[in-house]
Amino acid sequence: MxxxxxxxxxxxxxxxxxxxxxxxxxxxxxxxxxxxxxxxxxxxxxxxxxxxxxxxxxxxxxxxxxxxxxxxxxxxxxxxxxxxxxxxxxxxxxxxxxxxxxxxxNNHLPLKWFTKYLDDANKPFYQLQALREHQHARLAEANRLLPGSSSQPAVAYVLTRDFRLADNPALYHASELAAALEAPLVVVYPYSLESLQAHGTSAWSLLLQFDLLQLLSRAFSAKNVPLVVLNVPEKNKLDSLLVSFLASNNVGYVFANIEYEVDELRQHIALASCSKFQFFCFHHQCVVEPGKLATQKGTQYSVFTPWYRSWNAYVKANKNILHPLPEPDFANQPSFDLSRYSKPEYQLPEFPWQFKGEDYYNEHYRVTDLNQPLEHFRDAIPTILDYENVKLDVNKPTSSMSHYLAVGAITTRILIEELHKAKAIKTIDSGNSNAVSYVRQLAWRDFYRHILCNWPHVCMxxxxxxxxxxxxxxxxxxxxxxxxxxxxxxxxxxxxxxxxxxxxxxxxxxxxxxxxxxxxxxxxxxxxxxxxxxxxxxxxxxxxxxxxxxxxxxxxxxxxxxxxxxxxxxxxxxxxxxxxxxxxxxxxxxxxxxxxxxxxxxxxxxxxx
Incomplete structure (x- = not known):
C-alpha cells in the first residue's frame, strides 16, 4: 500500500x-x-x-x-x-x-535541452530585449513624423493581460503616437479559448477578464476607438494570425505590454520580427523590470532576501519608476473610417463554459466599473495597516487585490502610490511596519517574474x-x-x-x-x-x-x-x-x-x- x-x-x-x-x-x-x-x-x-x-x-x-x-x-x-x-x-x-x-x-529530451536556457543568448526574454535595443529612438523618430493623409496607417494596441486604462504604458504611448500622426487607434485583443485552456485559466479568472473586456470596450467605444476581438480557434495559429491581421489591415505601428511567460515572449518576438509594421513593447507588470538587478558577480539573484535588498536600493535610486502613467486622453476623429474593424466576427463570444460558481462570482467578484479595483484598494488600506495580524488568520483575507493584479486590472505601482498618499509608507521600505510588510509581499510578485525571465525552463x-x-x-x-x-x-x-x-x-x-x-x-x-x-x-x-x-x-x-x-x-x-x-x-x-x-x-x- x-x-x-x-x-x-x-x-x-x-x-x-x-x-x-x-x-x-x-x-x-x-x-x-x-x-x-x-x-x-x-x-x-x-x-x-x-x-x-x-x-x-x-x-x-x-x-x-x-x-x-x-x-x-x-x-x-x-x-x-x-x-x-x-x-x-x-x-x-x-x-x-x-x-x-x-x-x-518530452521526457526523452536530454538534460542539456533545458540547461541551454541557462545561457542568456537562448532566453526568450533577452532575445526580445535585443530586438528592443533601439526602441526608444525609433519611437521618438515616429513621433516626429508629420501627420499623414486619410490613408495614414493605423496605430494598434494589442491587449493581453492588461485590462486597464491607467498606468498602461503600451496604450499610453500608442495613444500619443496616434495623436501626433493624426492616425486612427485600434485595440486588438487576440482571443484563443484553446490557448487559455492550455495555460490552465480558471472559469473564475475568465469571467473576470470578460467583465473587464466589456467595460474596456465601452470606454473605447465612447472615444470612437474600435476593440477588435480576434477569435483564433487553434492555439498554434495564434501568433501567425495576429501578425497576419495587423499586416493586412493597414496597421503601421503596433504596441503591446510585455508578458514574461515563454509563449507570450515568443509572440512578442514574432511581432518584433515582422517587417510590415514597427513594434514597440513595454514593461508593465514589475516595479523594477527584469534584468536590472544583479549580484556583485554580475549574475541574477535566485534568493529573495538579497534580491529584495537590491530591489529596495534600485527603487530608491530611481524614484521615477514608482510614478504610474495617467489614463491617456485620446479619441479617434469622427471622420475616420473604421468599418473594416466592425465585422461581426470581431465581437467577444459568449462565455464558453458552464460554471457552478457564477452566483458566488456575481456576489463577490463582479466588476462593474474600471475604477473598482482602485476603490477596493483604498477601502482595504485599514486592513493592510493590520497586515501582520490579518495574514496569520485563515478566516481573514488581506487586501483581496490579487485577482485584480493577476489580470492586470491595476498595477503594483498604483498600490504603492496609494500607500504613499495615505501616509502608510514614507519610502519603499519605511513607514508603518504593516504597510512595509505588505509592500514586501508585492515585491515577491516582481521576484517570481524575474525568475521566469532568467530561468525560463520553469515554464516547461x-x-x-x-x-x-x-x-x-x-x-x-x-x-x-x-x-x-x-x-x-x-x-x-x-x-x-x-x-x-x-x-x-x-x-x-x-x-x-x-x-x-x-x-x-x-x-x-x-x-x-x-x-x-x-x-x-x-x-x-x-x-x-x-x-x-x-x-x-x-x-x-x-x-x-x-x-x-x-x-x-x-x-x-x-x-x-x-x-x-x-x-x-x-x-x-x-x-x-x-x-x-x-x-x-x-x-x-x-x-x-
Whole structure:
C-alpha cells in the first residue's frame, strides 16, 4: 500500500501520519517543533525516505540536523537515510499526467535541452530585449513624423493581460503616437479559448477578464476607438494570425505590454520580427523590470532576501519608476473610417463554459466599473495597516487585490502610490511596519517574474532546481489526489481550505502553503499536480507566483534548502484557526466538536461522522 493511501483517512478511520523516520527521540521532537528555523516560523514533522534529499545531499542534510540540534560531530543519520538509492538517470514525469496536444510529453529530451536556457543568448526574454535595443529612438523618430493623409496607417494596441486604462504604458504611448500622426487607434485583443485552456485559466479568472473586456470596450467605444476581438480557434495559429491581421489591415505601428511567460515572449518576438509594421513593447507588470538587478558577480539573484535588498536600493535610486502613467486622453476623429474593424466576427463570444460558481462570482467578484479595483484598494488600506495580524488568520483575507493584479486590472505601482498618499509608507521600505510588510509581499510578485525571465525552463514543467529532475515522487494515486482536491483527506484544516478554494476560487497565502506542503511533503505527490489544480481553480491564478510558490513549498524551487521542512497540519490549524471557526464553516461535519479537538478530532478520540 502506498503512503498516499495511508495518509488519506477513510470516514470511519483516523488518519495515519505515514512518514516516521525512526529518528532518536530528541531529533524527532526537534524536527516536530517550530524551533528548527525560527526566521521562517514553520512547524515541521518528519518525512519518509521517499521525500528525503537524494544521496548527494545526505552529508549536507546531516550537517543541518547536527547544527540545528547541537549534536556531536560523530552523529550520523539513521541507516535508512544513508542507504538511499542514487538519483535515477531518466526523468520520471508520468506522461499521462503531463502530456497534452499543446505541450507533448518530452521526457526523452536530454538534460542539456533545458540547461541551454541557462545561457542568456537562448532566453526568450533577452532575445526580445535585443530586438528592443533601439526602441526608444525609433519611437521618438515616429513621433516626429508629420501627420499623414486619410490613408495614414493605423496605430494598434494589442491587449493581453492588461485590462486597464491607467498606468498602461503600451496604450499610453500608442495613444500619443496616434495623436501626433493624426492616425486612427485600434485595440486588438487576440482571443484563443484553446490557448487559455492550455495555460490552465480558471472559469473564475475568465469571467473576470470578460467583465473587464466589456467595460474596456465601452470606454473605447465612447472615444470612437474600435476593440477588435480576434477569435483564433487553434492555439498554434495564434501568433501567425495576429501578425497576419495587423499586416493586412493597414496597421503601421503596433504596441503591446510585455508578458514574461515563454509563449507570450515568443509572440512578442514574432511581432518584433515582422517587417510590415514597427513594434514597440513595454514593461508593465514589475516595479523594477527584469534584468536590472544583479549580484556583485554580475549574475541574477535566485534568493529573495538579497534580491529584495537590491530591489529596495534600485527603487530608491530611481524614484521615477514608482510614478504610474495617467489614463491617456485620446479619441479617434469622427471622420475616420473604421468599418473594416466592425465585422461581426470581431465581437467577444459568449462565455464558453458552464460554471457552478457564477452566483458566488456575481456576489463577490463582479466588476462593474474600471475604477473598482482602485476603490477596493483604498477601502482595504485599514486592513493592510493590520497586515501582520490579518495574514496569520485563515478566516481573514488581506487586501483581496490579487485577482485584480493577476489580470492586470491595476498595477503594483498604483498600490504603492496609494500607500504613499495615505501616509502608510514614507519610502519603499519605511513607514508603518504593516504597510512595509505588505509592500514586501508585492515585491515577491516582481521576484517570481524575474525568475521566469532568467530561468525560463520553469515554464516547461521543470523545477527551478534542475538537479531535482530526478526526484521520484509517489506513483500517481488518483484516489489520494481526488480527496485532496475535493477536501476529503480527513485532516480538518486541509479539507476546509480545499473546499474554500473549490467554492470561492480563493485562499490566502498561508493557506496555500499549508495545502501545498500537505500534497508534496505528506502525500508525496508531484507538486506539479497541485500547481495545475491551483491554476484551474483560482480567480487570481498567476503563473509566475503560482509556480514559484509551489516550487518553494515542494523544495524544488528557489531557496530549496529546507527540503526536510514539512508543515504540520495540526499545528498550523491551532495557530491560524485557533477557535476552529474556519474549519466549522467549511467542514460542517465537525461543527459540534468543541475546543482544540477540532484540529485533530481523531487524535482526540472523538468520533466524528
Amino acid at each position: 502506498s503512503r498516499a493511501r495511508d495518509i488519506v483517512a477513510p470516514s470511519n478511520h483516523p488518519p495515519v501520519l505515514a512518514f516516521s523516520a525512526n529518528l532518536p527521540p530528541v531529533i524527532h521532537q526537534s524536527l516536530s517543533s517550530d524551533s528548527l528555523h525560527p526566521s521562517a516560523k514553520h512547524s515541521v514533522v518528519n518525512h519518509s525516505p521517499s521525500c528525503s534529499p537524494t544521496d548527494h545531499t545526505i552529508a549536507q542534510f546531516t550537517t543541518v540536523v547536527r547544527k540545528a540540534l547541537s549534536l556531536p560531530s560523530r552523529f550520523v543519520l539513521p541507516a535508512r537515510f544513508a542507504t538511499m538509492p542514487s538519483p535515477a538517470k531518466k526523468l520520471r514525469l508520468d506522461p499521462a499526467v503531463y502530456s497534452s496536444k499543446w505541450y507533448p510529453h 514543467n521543470r523545477p527551478f532546481q534542475l538537479d531535482y529532475l530526478d526526484v521520484k515522487w509517489e506513483q500517481l494515486d488518483e484516489t489520494a489526489l481526488s480527496k485532496w482536491c475535493e477536501g476529503k483527506t480527513g485532516f480538518p484544516i486541509v479539507d476546509a481550505l480545499m473546499r474554500q478554494l473549490k467554492q470561492t476560487g480563493y485562499m490566502n497565502n498561508r493557506s496555500r502553503m499549508i495545502v501545498a506542503s500537505f500534497l508534496s511533503k505528506n502525500l508525496l505527490l508531484d507538486w506539479r499536480l497541485g500547481e495545475a489544480h491551483f491554476m484551474e481553480n483560482l480567480i487570481d491564478g498567476d503563473f509566475a507566483s503560482n509556480n514559484g510558490g509551489w516550487g518553494f513549498c515542494a523544495s524544488v524551487g528557489v531557496d530549496p534548502q529546507p527540503y526536510f521542512r514539512v508543515f504540520n497540519p495540526y499545528l498550523q490549524s491551532e495557530k491560524f484557526d485557533k477557535e476552529g471557526t474556519f474549519i466549522k464553516k467549511w467542514v460542517p461535519e465537525l461543527k459540534d466538536i468543541e475546543g482544540k479537538s477540532i484540529h485533530n478530532p481523531y487524535g482526540s478520540k472523538i468520533s466524528a461522522n
